[in-house]
Amino acid sequence: MVRKRIAIIYYENKEWAAGAMYLENIIQSLNTLEDLKKPIIFVYSNNKKSFAKLACSTKYPYLKYGFLYNVLIKIIFPPFVSKLSFIFPFSHGRIPFKNKKALAWIPDFQDKHLPKYFTEEELLRRDTTVKKNISFEVPIVFSSEDSRNDFEKFYPQNRNKKFILHFAVTHPDFSQMKIENLKNKFKFQGNYYFCANQFWQHKNHKILFNAMKILKEKGENPVLLCSGSIKDYRNPEYFPMLEKFIAENNLQENIKILGFIDRAEQLCLMKNSIAVIQPSLFEGWSTTVEDCKALGKFIFLSDLNVHLEQIKENVCFFDKNNAEDLADKLQNTKIKENSINYNNNIRQFGEDFYKIIEEMGK
Numbered sequence: 001m002v003r004k005r006i007a008i009i010y011y012e013n014k015e016w017a018a019g020a021m022y023l024e025n026i027i028q029s030l031n032t033l034e035d036l037k038k039p040i041i042f043v044y045s046n047n048k049k050s051f052a053k054l055a056c057s058t059k060y061p062y063l064k065y066g067f068l069y070n071v072l073i074k075i076i077f078p079p080f081v082s083k084l085s086f087i088f089p090f091s092h093g094r095i096p097f098k099n100k101k102a103l104a105w106i107p108d109f110q111d112k113h114l115p116k117y118f119t120e121e122e123l124l125r126r127d128t129t130v131k132k133n134i135s136f137e138v139p140i141v142f143s144s145e146d147s148r149n150d151f152e153k154f155y156p157q158n159r160n161k162k163f164i165l166h167f168a169v170t171h172p173d174f175s176q177m178k179i180e181n182l183k184n185k186f187k188f189q190g191n192y193y194f195c196a197n198q199f200w201q202h203k204n205h206k207i208l209f210n211a212m213k214i215l216k217e218k219g220e221n222p223v224l225l226c227s228g229s230i231k232d233y234r235n236p237e238y239f240p241m242l243e244k245f246i247a248e249n250n251l252q253e254n255i256k257i258l259g260f261i262d263r264a265e266q267l268c269l270m271k272n273s274i275a276v277i278q279p280s281l282f283e284g285w286s287t288t289v290e291d292c293k294a295l296g297k298f299i300f301l302s303d304l305n306v307h308l309e310q311i312k313e314n315v316c317f318f319d320k321n322n323a324e325d326l327a328d329k330l331q332n333t334k335i336k337e338n339s340i341n342y343n344n345n346i347r348q349f350g351e352d353f354y355k356i357i358e359e360m361g362k
Contacts, residue, residue, distance in 0.1 A: 003062070004039035004357050007087040010054065021169075021287060022107075027058045028170035029350035035061075037354055042066050057172065103360060104133050107143045107284030108306075109150040109201060115283055117201050117234055118340075130349035134158045139360065141165050143285035145304040163356050167312075168345040169290040174264040179272040181267060188256055192223040193330070194265055194273035196288050197280065199239045200232045204279040204302065209242065213249050215331060222330070225273070227258045227266050271295050275335055278302060283321055285310060296339035300329055314339050 005252040010023050030038055044066040045051045051065045070197055087102050111118050113125045118126075120151075133140060139161040142148040148162055183189055197203040205226070215222045232238045270291060278288050283305065289310050292299040301307050302320035312321050316333045319325040 007042040010045045032347045032350045104140045168349040177268045195226045198228040199230045202281045204281045209278040210327040214327035229260045294342040298335045
């Protein structure tokens with residue numbers, strides 16, 4: 001059996017950490033395959049240190065490094081491309097030119113649902129890119145049925161081959177990490193809720209912070225920890241607006257902004273929280289939801305179609321536009337956590353990705 005060969009485009013970017021994490025999770029899932037099925041993965045990155053970090057964290061036996069710029073040149077040369085099953089992913093469908101071995105990844109269509117959060121230039125670029133993918137008939141991976149349905153709705157003329165790939169997460173070992181040490185580091189005590197979201201407008205922190213305000217007015221004294229980058233390139237004024245809301249409503253002791261933190265610390269804080277809260281107005285297949293599934297953690301989750309598709313246990317859904325509803329759910333929901341064998345999810349992810357490898361290699 002000849003070992004399959006694929007190439008992936010990889011770069012670390014804390015402003016969109018989920019993108020790098022997605023690729024790392026793919027590699028981790030392939031580790032669960034029997035050895036003969038494990039493909040050779042050419043990792044193209046603009047940073048060799050990022051590759052070394054990826055190789056160390058995944059311990060995948062068949063990783064090879066390539067400089068990112070070179071793959072964009074090599075793609076057009078048949079001797080290189082003919083040896084690959086495919087090149088993946090060009091996130092959000094960014095394919096530089098027509099190539100039968102290029103596989104696009106479109107996690108969501110946020111631009112179609114929330115266009116007010118994008119510039120006219122960005123809206124045009126995304127729409128033009130999708131239309132190029134359609135004209136080139138580039139195969140596309142979607143993270144959810146919800147995203148594929150959007151694609152069919154907004155671009156009914158498409159004839160692209162389509163794949164659904166529900167990803168699963170693989171966690172670093174944080175078993176030796178002590179929650180008391182993190183409480184001292186981040187200067188808080190007692191029980192707390194946790195939110196792991198970048199501070200972008202569509203992540204909907206304002207509804208969440210309003211819910212904290214409502215609970216405080218009802219005599220509760222909730223503590224909420226929020227991790228994630230505080231920069232929103234589309235709206236630099238968003239985070240200062242949230243800071244102002246916290247100050248004006250005397251919520252400094254109730255809402256703690258941690259910023260971008262270590263992944264293991266994030267998971268430890270998540271695991272030891274009362275519950276996780278994910279208030280987002282729009283998502284693809286949410287990493288936070290997968291984290292909760294892997295940890296057997298209860299989550300209060302906005303009522304998006306993709307969220308309803310993604311999780312069935314350890315969850316309470318709330319109206320994403322209603323802070324009163326969230327506050328009521330936080331105050332009155334009896335939290336009961338059921339564990340699952342999440343290793344099955346990781347293995348299924350690897351098998352599903354391998355099926356795509358086989359299909360693309362035909």
